[in-house]
Amino acid sequence: MDHKELVVRQQWFVNQRLGMFIHFNSATFQFADSEIEDWEYGHENNDEPRRFVFDPKDWNPDRLNCSQWVQAAKSAGMTFAALTAKHHEGFSLWPTKYTEHCVRNATSQRDVVREYLDAFRQEGIEAGLYFSMLDLHHQIGRKKCTPEDKQFIKNQLEELLTGYGELPFLIIDGWNAHWGGPSYEDLPFEEVDGWVKQLQPHCLLMNISCESNLDHTDIVFYENAAGQEVEETFEGPGASCNVLTNTWFWRTSDTTMKLRTADWALDKIRESNDHNVTFLLNGAPNQHGLLDDNVLERFREIGERYQKPADLDIIPPNWLSRS
Secondary structure, X not given: OOHHHHHHHHHHHHOOOEEXXXXXXXXXXXXXXXXXXXXXXXXXXXXXXXXXXXXXXXXXXXXXXXXXXXXXXXHOOOOEEEEEEEOOOOOEOOOOOXXXXXXXXXXXXXXXXXXXXXXXXXXXXXXEEEEEOOEOOOOEOOOOOOHHHHHHHHHHHHHHXXXXXXXXXXXXXXXXXXXXXXXXXXXXXXXXXXXXHHHOOOOEEEXXXXXXXXXXXXXXXXXXXXXXXXXXXXXXXXXXXXXXXOOOOOOHHHHOOOOOOHHXXXXXXXXXXXXXXXXXXXXXXXXXXXXXXXXXXXXXXXXXXXXXXXXXXXXXXXXXXXX
């Protein structure tokens, strides 16, 4: 992707304004009743032993319905979505041939990645994927990322980028991050970006683990739920993400908990959009593979009041100098 096309793609993403982040993976089952938030941070960072090793047989969303997810996104006025195809634990939601730790060996062997992409594309919602470089199961992290590990990452990315049609974007996480994952020295960003662009030249590569510049990402990504706030001087292109509940992945208490309000969400969306930052609001399916009723209701409430800003048709000058 040349510089001119990259700027056009960045502007396209900023004009999306509001999307759905779908956190659905092993943690949905591992931590539904645990004090662990979303993954075993202490194992990666404090040398704690793993306490929640995931057995693929425990993966059994017996009523999985990606069409319900897409209708929820539409009700909120969302125009794109991202699914956690692989999170920090290392479980793959597609039948990858490069590890046994995937849906191929699960109780429910459905290809969640394919069903998600098909459902959202059918309804005209742009659908991208999230992929974690940090992988606790395969012991890929801040302490180890061998040439073999790098090839494993590339192999899995190739499956996603060649087996499922065109992806508008790919979000990577757990790379050179404060919270863990391979370092820049072990896995240079340029190597990952070159591989992605070789396979899909028009795919934006967004790095959650980055600083507030475009050195190691196509879109500056703020994990707002972790306290990363958009600077007042920032003019884009950016993404920000947050949750209606207390965690990214579903908890048994989510079904009856008091969610963050529509007012809160609308304020977050507006604050982001004012800085040319697109906002991703999380929707975490439960262990059946469905969004809870309270989440569906909150999404509808947001959609009834949300007014999408006009498309940006002028590139802010600093995009050109920092791209």
